[in-house]
Amino acid sequence: MLSSFWEAAGAKLAERWAAISAPALVFWLGGLLAWVRSKGGFHALKEPADWLAKQSTPAQITIVLMILLGVSASGVIIERLTTPVLRLLEGWYWPCFLKPLRHKLVEWKKAKATEDMKRYQxxxxxxxxxxASSEQLTEHGRIALLQRxxxxxxxxxxxxxxxxxxxAETSPKYKYGLGVVSVWPHLWLLLPDTARKEIATARVSLDASVAACIWGVLFVLFAPWTLWAVPAGLGVAVVAVMAWVPSRAEVYADLLEAGFDLYRRTLYEQLRWPPPRNPRDERTQGELLTRYLVRGSDGTIPVWDGDHRSPP
Incomplete structure (x- = not known):
């Protein structure tokens, strides 16, 4: 039993290490190639290799382990930076001097959304x-997707x-009266394993795309050894910001919203809260349930009697 446990734990740790260290390993190998190019070719590795070969076996093992730990540590650091960098890419926490630009971009997007809505109608x-013609159908579908x-x-x-x-964060509030920030931790615990796995995988994929952007920007630091590090690093960063992060954010947002669409009734049942009777009532009940989860209540309604619920 214990051996099976440790085998499973070891497999999980190895999988986790590979997920964190693989991008870091690619990054440092790229840096090594930049250094080798600055030294005139792979013959530059001969001197470090000869020095390592002269060391004792314990020293060689220690050096290799230190290198691997350094690679892993850099991967962990970048992983910790993905959330604040994602917030930055979303538009939060911009420096003060960029606030006018942020305001103009938001106003432009609002005007564009109003124009699109008018055209959609x-x-x-x-x-x-x-x-409708094929062009009109295409335009109608495009605007519908933008609205989503x-x-x-x-x-x-x-x-x-x-x-x-x-x-994805505002849709449950708009449709069901449920505040995502307050309700999501409770709903997450009630989701079936398949749903949780899909959402978690989408989040990991989103974070990985943000990490690719960070690695790309950092790769520019190898420019003193070779100038091709600049276009290579910035190219990866731009592709990540313009394509990878947005597309993976859409998948994650869709799954997050779907979790509320499909399983919100389970939340009412587990909290013994009266389920909504119609779409209009759902917004009211969702707001009351959100308020209850945030502040609690000392009210006498709704009345809970075992598995029976009375309307508020």
Missing amino acids: ELTPAVDAGT RSPSPAPDMPTRIGNTLRA
């Missing part, structure tokens, strides 16, 4: 009647990444 009658990625009631973040994640 113009196209909807023809789409519903089946008389926009927070309710209007965009309030300066970047595509920020609005995508904000849309």
Whole structure:
């Protein structure tokens, strides 16, 4: 039993180490290649290799372990930076001198959303009647997708990444009256394993794309050894910010919203709170439930009697 436990634990640790260390290993190998290029070729490795070969076996093992620990430590540091960097990419915590730019971007996105909504309303009658052209159908679908990625009631973040994640955070409040920040930890514990695994995997993928952006920016530090480190590092960072992070943020946002869409009733049942009777009532009940989770209550309603619930 214990041997099986330690085998499973070891496998998990190895998997975790590989996930953290693989990007760091690629980064440092890239730095090594930059150093080798600055020295004129791979023959530059001969001197360090000869020095290592002259050391005793324990010393060689210690040196290799220190290198691996250094690689792992750099991976852990970057992993810890993914959340604040993601917040920065969303549009939070911008420096004071960028606040005017942030304000202009938000206002531009609001104006664009208003314009798109007007166009969407113009196209909807023809789409519903089946008389819309292929171009109109394409435009209608494009605007519908943009609306899905926009927070309710209007965009309030300066970047595509920020609005995508904000849309997932505000949608449950707008549709069901449930505050994501207050309710999500409770709902997470009630999700089935399959749903939790899918959401966790999407979050890990999102964090990995943010980490790729960080690694790309840091790769520029190897420029003193070779100038190609600048376009290589910035290229990875730009691709990450423009493509990888937004696309993975959309997947994570979709799954987060789907968790509320599919399993919110389980939350009512576990908290013994009266379930909503219709869509309008759902917003009211969701707001009351959110308030209850945040502040508690000393009220006498709703009345709980075993598994029976009375309406508020």
